[in-house]
Amino acid sequence: MRTRRYGLHSARTRKPPVPRWRRPSGLLPPPPSPSHALPSAPRSTSRCQCLASHRSPATEHAAPASGAPLRTSPPLLPPPLRTAASSMAKIRSEVLSPFRSVRMFFYLAFMASGALGGLIALTRLLPALSDPARAAGAADTLKGLGIDVAAVSLFAFLYSRESRAKDAQVARLAREERLSRLKLRAGAGDVARPFALGELRGTARLVIVAGPGEFVAESFRRSQPLLRELAERAVLAVPFATDGNTPELRIDGGGDEDGVGDELARRSKRLWQLTPVYTTEWAQWLDDQKKLAGVPPDSPVYLSLRMDGRVRGSGVGYPPWQAFVAQLPPVKGMWSGLLDGMDGRVL
Structure with missing residues (x-):
């Protein structure tokens, strides 16, 4: 019977096999002679195949060589969903x-x-x-x-x-x-920095006038007799010429001699100084509104916003400036800021 000995220093402890890379040089096979050496082409081909099988992800999206079929791969990240606004x-x-x-x-x-x-x-x-x-x-x-x-x-x-x-x-x-989120610019030049329409919440009541250039010019002429009253109610017009022919809207004349009249005159001159930026987004938003309301796409329309930025009124045709003066409270005195949500029913 074969006896087993247990111990740390047993004489018959079996040695582990020596790996190939640690074997003596005498046990390795002799290198092939130059006459029996393999050609370099197959070896390089096998190496290229090995490297091709372990390509990095960056090389997967590299442009293919001329004549090779274009290989499309799925995007690494899915497209972002529009869930922020909702x-x-x-x-x-x-x-x-x-x-x-x-x-x-x-x-x-x-x-x-x-x-x-x-x-x-x-x-x-x-x-x-x-x-x-x-x-x-x-x-x-x-x-x-x-x-x-x-x-x-x-x-x-x-x-x-x-x-x-x-x-x-x-x-x-x-x-x-x-x-x-639509962009505006104060003034006709490109020097002013564009800002979002939402930045005017709590400071102005916007009236968007969208239509051909003649419609915008006529709306401007109809508002001139009521510039002072509209300025007292913080009304600002946003002219948007859908045909690209933006008319020149310039308000001439000054105010009274006192400081209050000068301030109202300056505010009256700024009533038509807002210019839409990125008109494609504006046109798309207006087209969506017209489709929901059942209005023809080429109809001139107006939209009246409350002080908090919500739509209070809209219609086809010229804005009713006299109705705005009669319905909107002035933004001055002790009622300033308290009647921001009393601009009318939301549509």
């Missing part, structure tokens, strides 16, 4: 209608309760109809089933109405967020 619109919708989510939750709860009651009544009604001995209580069971079905239908209608109102409000707020 999430902000949903938050604003929750702020404007804080109890809508509570109502929708109770509508769902009542629908579930009515559906459960109807299911229980249905399980009682089917045996009663099949068994004449239980037909006495079938009338009451059928009455309860009808009440449950009516309750489920009523709360389903209320829930769908709330859901449609929520979707419409979120869509309107999303359009207003898109409008607030």
Whole structure:
């Protein structure tokens, strides 16, 4: 029998095999002679194949050689989703209608309760109809089933109405967020820095006048008799010539001798000094608004914004400057800042 010895210093401890790269040079096979050497072309080809199989990700997207077919690879990152505006619109919708989510939750709860009651009544009604001995209580069971079905239908209608109102409000707020990101420039030159329309929230009531150059010029002429009153109400016009023929809108004349008149005169001269930047985005936003309102694409329109940047009125044709003067409160004195949300009903 073969005995095994255990110990750290056993004489019969088996040595581990020596790896190839640590073997003595005498055990290695002799190098091939030059006459038996392999040609260099196959060796370089195998090396190229090995390197090609371990290419880096950067070389995968390199331009192919001439004559080689173009190889397209999927993008490393998916395209960004447009969820920022919608999430902000949903938050604003929750702020404007804080109890809508509570109502929708109770509508769902009542629908579930009515559906459960109807299911229980249905399980009682089917045996009663099949068994004449239980037909006495079938009338009451059928009455309860009808009440449950009516309750489920009523709360389903209320829930769908709330859901449609929520979707419409979120869509309107999303359009207003898109409008607030459109760019403007104060003045006709390119020296002024462009800024977003949303930066004027709380400081001005904008009136967007969109149409051909003649329509913009006529709207400008109709507003001249009311420049002082419009300036008192912080109204600023944004002329947007859809045909590219932007007319020259220049207000001549000065104010009174006192300081208040000079300030109103300066504000009156700035009433038509806003210029849209990136007109393609402006045209796209206006086209979307016209499609939603069912207005022909070539119709001249106007949009009136409240002090908080929300749309308070719009229509086809010239802006009603006299109605703006009659409806909007002046921005001065003790009421300054308190009536910013009292500019009218939001469309």
